[in-house]
Amino acid sequence: MSSTEQTLAADSHAGHNGHHDPHLAHHFDTPEQQYTSGKLGMWMFLGTEVLMFGGLFCAYAVYRHNHPEVFEYAHQYLDRKLGAINTLVLITSSLTMAWGVRAAQMGKRGLLVALLLLTILGGAGFMFIKTIEYSTKWREHIFIGSGNVFYESNPETKPQSVNGLEEEALHINEAKPETVATVKVEPDVVDPNAGTPDAALIKPPNITPAGLSEKVKAGVTERMSYNSLVKQDQTRVYTFFAIYFFMTGLHGVHVLVGMGLITWILVRAARNEFGPTYFTPVDLVGLYWHLVDLIWIFLFPLLYLIH
């Protein structure tokens, strides 16, 4: 590089720095270029998010294809009403976020702050309802893996005390008084017609795994009973809940992250940092928030509305 060129470059830079936008990073020529680059980067990131959730959707597809009855039975324990309300809450917070981007673009600070607050409120409402759902399941031992009532009360899958370590682990579990009652296995109901041709004609008795409280049993509109599942499928019911908790759990983490990001944007908006020439952070956080909504749009019918 010749010295003339160097001087020219330095000159143009100095001139540029003289009057440029404080939000414009050094390596961009114009705010427009910075904005479009930021947006492309965000879309790339959202693409990786789609791929990450794609893995979970794939696990869901394989498992549901192989064991449709398990899904149809187990999903009865999810609360459709709460799921539907949460869908509406998230869609509404998506609207306030999209409107917030508009407010930022038009430089309406007060409106932007109000809309971001509403969006955070929507996220908090979603997490509140999700907490109600999760804690009901936690209380009823409808949880992941060996913490699941369908796992611990099924004679095929319940933990066996084969060595001291596992026995000790079981005792720790039994220390909680309410747990003792829930792990007891109900004796099998003896069907007097078992083994006769009539057996297949008689409606199976409506047994749910021991440990589920009467309240939860009553809440389940038993279109499909536990006993209509074949034995092997009864040992698999807990896997539906593993899929449910991993998918909604990862989604819930995204809602929390989104709420954190919107809080950050809210603080900056209150400081009047955004306007028609600089609103990129509002726009990009908005994109993230809408992605969280998008994932839920698929999770809701797939988990709560199985028919």
Place this chain on the structure above:
Amino acid sequence: MTTAAQASHDTDHDHDPGAVHAHIMPPRILLGVYGALVVLTVLTVAVAYLELGKLNIWAAMIIAVIKASLVVLYFMHLKYDNLFNGVVLITALIFVALFIAVTMMDTAEYKPNENQPGTRVMMTSQNGG
């Protein structure tokens, strides 16, 4: 560039080099999309109560895809955005579709095992291979 886009830009700072030219979503469209999303949510719940057999899952997924498209095109501005951002999203979706489709091709090779209820067996094998 379309005349509509130019028209919307005329209201902004036209030849300001510091301006960022982005589409501003009118309230009419924001509210319209929101209304459609609410209606489709109600619809997807209603459809779940109908007896449609295998069609239930397809109806639910078609409604979900319509809802997702509305969010992506309008709330996420993709309709008015740089085409390349759309290409990035479509690419991710194609790879997810590929991932699920190829895995399901393998899954579909197994059928319920009649000798042992609740287990599955290769389509080609006669008994429990």
